[in-house]
Amino acid sequence: xxxxxxxxxxxxxxxxxxxxxxxxxxxxxxxxxxxxxxxxxxxxxxxxxxxxxxxxxxxxxxxxxxxxxxxxxxxxxxxxxxxxxxxxxxxxxxxxxxxxxxxxxxxxxxxxxxxxxxxxxxxxxxxxxxxxxxxxxxxxxxxxxxxxxxxxxxxxxxxxxxxxxxxxxxxxxxxxxxxxxxxxxxxxxxxxxxxxxxxxxxxxxxxxxxxxxxxxxxxxxxxxxxxxxxxxxxxxxxxxxxxxxxxxxxxxxxxxxxxxxxxxxxxxxxxxxxxxxxxxxxxxxxxxxxxxxxxxxxxxxxxxxxxxxxxxxxxxxxxxxxxxxxxxxxxxxxxxxxxxxxxxxxxxxxxxxxxxxxxxxxxx
Amino acid sequence: xxxxxxxxxxxxxxxxxxxxxxxxxxxxxxxxxxxxxxxxxxxxxxxxxxxxxxxxxxxxxxxxxxxxxxxxxxxxxxxxxxxxxxxxxxxxxxxxxxxxxxxxxxxxxxxxxxxxxxxxxxxxxxxxxxxxxxxxxxxxxxxxxxxxxxxxxxxxxxxxxxxxxxxxxxxxxxxxxxxxxxxxxxxxxxxxxxxxxxxxxxxxxxxxxxxxxxxxxxxxxxxxxxxxxxxxxxxxxxxxxxxxxxxxxxxxxxxxxxxxxxxxxxxxxxxxxxxxxxxxxxxxxxxxxxxxxxxxxxxxxxxxxxxxxxxxxxxxxxxxxxxxxxxxxxxxxxxxxxxxxxxxxxxxxxxxxxxxxxxxxxxxxxxxxx
Numbered sequence: 001x002x003x004x005x006x007x008x009x010x011x012x013x014x015x016x017x018x019x020x021x022x023x024x025x026x027x028x029x030x031x032x033x034x035x036x037x038x039x040x041x042x043x044x045x046x047x048x049x050x051x052x053x054x055x056x057x058x059x060x061x062x063x064x065x066x067x068x069x070x071x072x073x074x075x076x077x078x079x080x081x082x083x084x085x086x087x088x089x090x091x092x093x094x095x096x097x098x099x100x101x102x103x104x105x106x107x108x109x110x111x112x113x114x115x116x117x118x119x120x121x122x123x124x125x126x127x128x129x130x131x132x133x134x135x136x137x138x139x140x141x142x143x144x145x146x147x148x149x150x151x152x153x154x155x156x157x158x159x160x161x162x163x164x165x166x167x168x169x170x171x172x173x174x175x176x177x178x179x180x181x182x183x184x185x186x187x188x189x190x191x192x193x194x195x196x197x198x199x200x201x202x203x204x205x206x207x208x209x210x211x212x213x214x215x216x217x218x219x220x221x222x223x224x225x226x227x228x229x230x231x232x233x234x235x236x237x238x239x240x241x242x243x244x245x246x247x248x249x250x251x252x253x254x255x256x257x258x259x260x261x262x263x264x265x266x267x268x269x270x271x272x273x274x275x276x277x278x279x280x281x282x283x284x285x286x287x288x289x290x291x292x293x294x295x296x297x298x299x300x301x302x303x304x305x306x307x308x309x310x311x312x313x314x315x316x317x318x319x320x321x322x323x324x325x326x327x328x329x330x331x332x333x334x335x336x337x338x339x340x341x342x343x344x345x346x347x348x349x350x351x352x353x354x355x356x357x358x359x360x361x362x363x364x
Numbered sequence: 365x366x367x368x369x370x371x372x373x374x375x376x377x378x379x380x381x382x383x384x385x386x387x388x389x390x391x392x393x394x395x396x397x398x399x400x401x402x403x404x405x406x407x408x409x410x411x412x413x414x415x416x417x418x419x420x421x422x423x424x425x426x427x428x429x430x431x432x433x434x435x436x437x438x439x440x441x442x443x444x445x446x447x448x449x450x451x452x453x454x455x456x457x458x459x460x461x462x463x464x465x466x467x468x469x470x471x472x473x474x475x476x477x478x479x480x481x482x483x484x485x486x487x488x489x490x491x492x493x494x495x496x497x498x499x500x501x502x503x504x505x506x507x508x509x510x511x512x513x514x515x516x517x518x519x520x521x522x523x524x525x526x527x528x529x530x531x532x533x534x535x536x537x538x539x540x541x542x543x544x545x546x547x548x549x550x551x552x553x554x555x556x557x558x559x560x561x562x563x564x565x566x567x568x569x570x571x572x573x574x575x576x577x578x579x580x581x582x583x584x585x586x587x588x589x590x591x592x593x594x595x596x597x598x599x600x601x602x603x604x605x606x607x608x609x610x611x612x613x614x615x616x617x618x619x620x621x622x623x624x625x626x627x628x629x630x631x632x633x634x635x636x637x638x639x640x641x642x643x644x645x646x647x648x649x650x651x652x653x654x655x656x657x658x659x660x661x662x663x664x665x666x667x668x669x670x671x672x673x674x675x676x677x678x679x680x681x682x683x684x685x686x687x688x689x690x691x692x693x694x695x696x697x698x699x700x701x702x703x704x705x706x707x708x709x710x711x712x713x714x715x716x717x718x719x720x721x722x723x724x725x726x727x728x729x730x731x732x733x734x
Contacts, residue, residue: 055492151373155395155715238486239558330552332559333486335716336395 097144104136115309156252191287277320384729445669564617567721581676586612
C-alpha cells in the first residue's frame, strides 16, 4: 500500500522525497482520523450518557437524535472560542504544552496493534516505545502548569508529575513480567502468541504448557489488577484524578486554558484512556485475537479476519474504557498522600513480588 | 529552582467548593496548611438593620433568605420568638404542621449537606441521588405554600395556608420511599473505603474547643455531646415525640472527625423521619390561622429565643420598644460559629482536607453574612 501510494504521488509530482514524505504523513495521520477522533467524540458522549444513566438523569438529548451530535457541537463551540492567554503567562511554554500532551498520548497509538493488518508501526520494542512516549505527557503537564502562572495550575501540575512518574513503576513492572513470559517487546507478537481461544490469553496463563498455566493464573490476575489500578492513575481518572481535582484545584493544570487548547487536553485525556485500555487488552486479554476463532476461517474468507480482529480489539478496549467511566461515577477521590501510599507501599512491592514469582514459574 | 517559601493561596470567592461566596486565605507550606483565614461579607444584605424599619410580620420573608437551605426553620424560629414575646399560644394543628415542616426541612437541608460533601470528596453521583430525594420534599412544600425555596410559610401565630388534603398521604409515601434511600446512600458513600480514608481522623473537633467556640448542632453532637434544643430546651411540641439524639462515636476514627460530622447528619435524617411519622399519625383537625393577630404591637421588652435548626442553635434576640417595628433584631447564626472554628480544624492538614473540613461543618453563607 505504501509503495503503491508513493508511485502514484511520484508520477504526479515527480519528486521522490516529497512523495514518500507525504505518504508517511498520510499514514501517520490515518489512525488519528479513522480511529482516535471518532473514538474520542463517541467516548465523551458515552461518558455523559453513562454518568446520566448512573445518576438517574437523561443526559444530553437535544443535539441530533438523542444528543448524538452533542460532542461535535461542543468541539465546534470550543474551536470558535477566544483563545485566552493570561498576561502573566509564559507564552511559549503555554502554547507548546497542549501540543506536547496531545502528541504524547497520540504517538502511543503508533505502536498499538488494532489488528494483525492495521498497526502503525510493527516495532520490535513496541511496548517500550509506548511507555517512553507517554512520559512526554508529564513534561507537557508540568509546562502547562508552570507557564500558566496560576497557583492552582502549579499545584495541579506538581501533583500530576509526581503521580504519573510514580505510577509508571508498577505499570512497567507488570508489563515486564509479561515480557519475561513471552520473551518479546513487540505488542504484535504478544498478541499473536495469544491466538486461537481465550484460554490462551495471558490472563489465563498464556501459552505456557501444562501445570505451569494453572499456577500462573492467580499471579496473572494479580498483575492485571495492579496494572489496571496504576493505569487509572496514569491517565488521571477517578479515584486518582487529583491533578484536576475540581473541588480543590478548580481544574488543576489546565485551569487557565480555554478554547481549542483546552479541547486538546480533553481529547488527550480520552485518547489516553483508550491507549491504556488497549495496552491492558493486548498484554492480558489477547489483544485483537477473537476469543472463539474467526468467522473468516469458517467461511474460508481470510479477508474478513483483520476486520474481525479490529472489532474484537475495539470491544475489549472500549470495555475497559467503560469500566473507567463506571469507576469515575462511583468512587470518591483519594488525597495526594494516600495516592502515593497506595503506589509506593502497596502496588510497587506487590508488583515486584509478582514479577519474581512469574519469573520463577516461567523458568520451571 | 523553586524556593521553599510560604505560599498564600486564595480560595474563593469564585471557587467550586467554598459553598457559596466565601473567601479563604490559606497559608501553605507545600501542601500543608499553616493557617486559614475566612473572609466574609460577600453575601451581606443588612438583614438585622433592615428589620428595624419593617413591621414584625414583614420580617418573616426576610428570615427565609438567611439560611436558604432551611427557610422553613428560620420562619419557625422567628415565629417561636415572636409568640414568646407576645405571649400567645398557637392552635394544636399549627404546632403539628410546624414540626412536620421543620423536620422535612431538616432532611432536605441535610440531603444538600451530604450530597455536596460527596462532591467535595470527589464522588459526584451521591449528589444527584440526594438532590433527587430533596426534590420530593420540595414538591411537598410547593404543594403546601407554592414556593420551593423561600416559603414565607410559618407566620407569627400560625401558618399561611392549611395543608393540602393530599399532604399527609404523600408525606407518608415519602417516608416509605426515603428509608431505603438512606441505606443506599450509606452503601454508596458512607461506608466507601476511600470516603472513610478521606474523612476519618481528619479535622478533629475536640469537645472543649467546640464548647469554647460555641459550636452547636450536628457539629457539636459529632464531638460527642448529646445536646439538642429539641430535647434540652423544648419549644413548640417537640417534648411529645420520641426520638434519639445521634452523637459521634468515632466509629471510623476519632470522635469529632469529619466522618462523624457526616454520619451524625445521616442518623439525624432517620430520627427526623421518626418525628414526622409520629406527627403525621396524631395531627389534629383545626384552624391554622386563628391566633394570628392583625396588627402586632408587642409590649416593651426583650426576648432571646432559640431553636434547633439543621445547622445548630438559631437564636433570635428581639428588642421591642412597644412600637410597630422592632428596636433591634440580632440573629445568632449557627453557621457563623461553625465557620469560626474552621481555622482551628484545618491547621496541619493538606489543601484537600480544607475542602473536606469545610464541607463537613456545613455552612450556608447566606446565614453567615445575613
